[in-house]
Structures are given as structure tokens and as C-alpha cells.
Amino acid sequence: MTHPLFDRDSARSYTERPPRQVPGFDSLHRMVGMLLAEHAPENAHMLVLGAGGGLEMKALADAYPGWCFDGIDPSAEMLKVARQTVVPHADRVQLLQGYIASAPDGPYDGATALLTFHFIPREQRLATLEHIFRRLRSGAAFTLAHISFAQTEPERSQWIARHVGYSAAQDADPAQLRQACDTIRARLTILAPEEEENMLRQAGFTGVALFYAGLSFRGWVAYKP
Structure with missing residues (x-):
């Protein structure tokens, strides 16, 4: 069970890419930890969706020595x-x-999904959110961050080009940049921020709030009532 973007070679180089591609990557982890900790005990049990690579688990485990984690990927x-x-x-x-x-039932004291949801097809998004919701205890926070921008044209194409250009070298081959844009169009599921927030509410979450915006990326926190 391997996403086409995560074969052996790409997996091995994965930990080098997010810090280059995601504005404020380390600060994103710090914000996620802070938001989860507001509603979690010191010995919290956390669920991490899209745990491959382990970067967010290491950052959270470094910062919160009492927490334990179930990571699924x-x-x-x-x-x-x-x-x-x-x-x-x-x-x-x-x-x-x-x-x-197939994740454990929990209940968990919090959950997070970073740089994950743009790999989930639209038709599976709501069900995925509902599964997370059911596995949280009442009052727990859920944080997620991924690519999200307007899906109308010409805005969509402009944001894809910005996303690719941010992490590219200044002397990058224009043909390679165009190919990267085409790959994103074909392989990622990108929704507008308004649709992301509506889907969180449909799944049962309340208090949905934007806490992070970095060029093509958005991050939200939401709660199980």
C-alpha cells in the first residue's frame, strides 16, 4: 500500500523536502503542539494520520515528554x-x-494530520474526517495542515505555479517547473479553504479556526464537542 508519490527512493528523501517546501515548517510543528496541548493532559495519547516520515511525531515528542503516539500511514x-x-x-x-x-478506536486526547489531506481523494475526505472525529474524546483538538487555495481559474493555476516556484532553485529548468505543475494537477486533491472548513463541520467538528497560512498551505484547528 504505497502512494505513487512515495516509492522507496522518494520516501528516503522525504525528510529533506518539507522544510524546503513548507513556509515556517518548524513553527508549524510548534503551533500544532501548543494547540493540542491546550486541551490535552500531560500524559496524552495522540493520533497522527499520515505519520510516514515521522517529522511531526519527533517534534511533538521532543516538546511533550509525557505524550505517546499512534501513527498510521x-x-x-x-x-x-x-x-x-x-x-x-x-x-x-x-x-x-x-x-x-483501521486505526485503533482510541479515544485519543488529540489528533493531527499534517501535509496529508491533499493526498486523499475528495470522495474519501469526509469519511476520513468522520473516522478521526469518532476516535477523539470529547473536548479534544484536531489540527490539520496541507495545500489549500482557490479552485477557480486563473487563481488555481497561479497558486500551483507559486507552490512549485517556492521550493525550486532560482535557475530551475522551466520545463521541469511545468512538469511539476502538471504532476500536482494530476495527483493531488486540492480544495478551496471554504470547502475544507465546511467539511470539518459536516464531520461534526466545532470551533473550526484557521491558525496557519503559508503561501499555498493552510492549517486549521477544530474540536470534538
Whole structure:
């Protein structure tokens, strides 16, 4: 079960890409931890969707030594990378291969999904959110951040070009940049921010609020009442 963008070679280089591609990457992790901690005990049990790579689990485990984590991801190759990343906290991290429907029932004290939802097809988005919602205890926070921008033209094409251009070298081959844009159009599911927020509410979450915006990326926090 491996997403076409996460074969063995791309998985091995994954940990190098997000810090280059996502504005304020380290600060995003810090904000996520703060928002989750507002509604979580010191010995919180957290659910991490799209845990392959392990970067957010390591950052959160570094900052919150009492927390433990269940991380789930469909890619075996990405989970191999995650195991290496979280070695200092291996006793507090359980990694599971699969999709959200096969995650433990919880209840969890919080959940997060970073740089994950743009890989989930539109028709699976609401069900994914509902699965997360059911696994949270009442009052728990859920944070998610991924690519999200207007889907009307010419705005959509302009934002895709900005997304690609942000992490590209200044002397990048224009043909390669165009190919990267075409790959995003074909392989990622990008929704407008308004649709993202509406879907969170449809799944049952309340208090939906934007907490992060970095060029093509948006991040929200929401709560289980």
C-alpha cells in the first residue's frame, strides 16, 4: 500500500523536502503542539494520520515528554523512514500501516494530520474526517495542515505555479517547473479553504479556526464537542 508519490527512493528523501517546501515548517510543528496541548493532559495519547516520515511525531515528542503516539500511514516505505526518525522516542510511538479506518478506536486526547489531506481523494475526505472525529474524546483538538487555495481559474493555476516556484532553485529548468505543475494537477486533491472548513463541520467538528497560512498551505484547528 504505497502512494505513487512515495516509492522507496522518494520516501528516503522525504525528510529533506518539507522544510524546503513548507513556509515556517518548524513553527508549524510548534503551533500544532501548543494547540493540542491546550486541551490535552500531560500524559496524552495522540493520533497522527499520515505519520510516514515521522517529522511531526519527533517534534511533538521532543516538546511533550509525557505524550505517546499512534501513527498510521498506508506506505510501508514511509513508515520505515518514520521508525528511523523517532528512534529517540521509540518507546512512546506505535507505527501502523493502513488507512484511518483501521486505526485503533482510541479515544485519543488529540489528533493531527499534517501535509496529508491533499493526498486523499475528495470522495474519501469526509469519511476520513468522520473516522478521526469518532476516535477523539470529547473536548479534544484536531489540527490539520496541507495545500489549500482557490479552485477557480486563473487563481488555481497561479497558486500551483507559486507552490512549485517556492521550493525550486532560482535557475530551475522551466520545463521541469511545468512538469511539476502538471504532476500536482494530476495527483493531488486540492480544495478551496471554504470547502475544507465546511467539511470539518459536516464531520461534526466545532470551533473550526484557521491558525496557519503559508503561501499555498493552510492549517486549521477544530474540536470534538
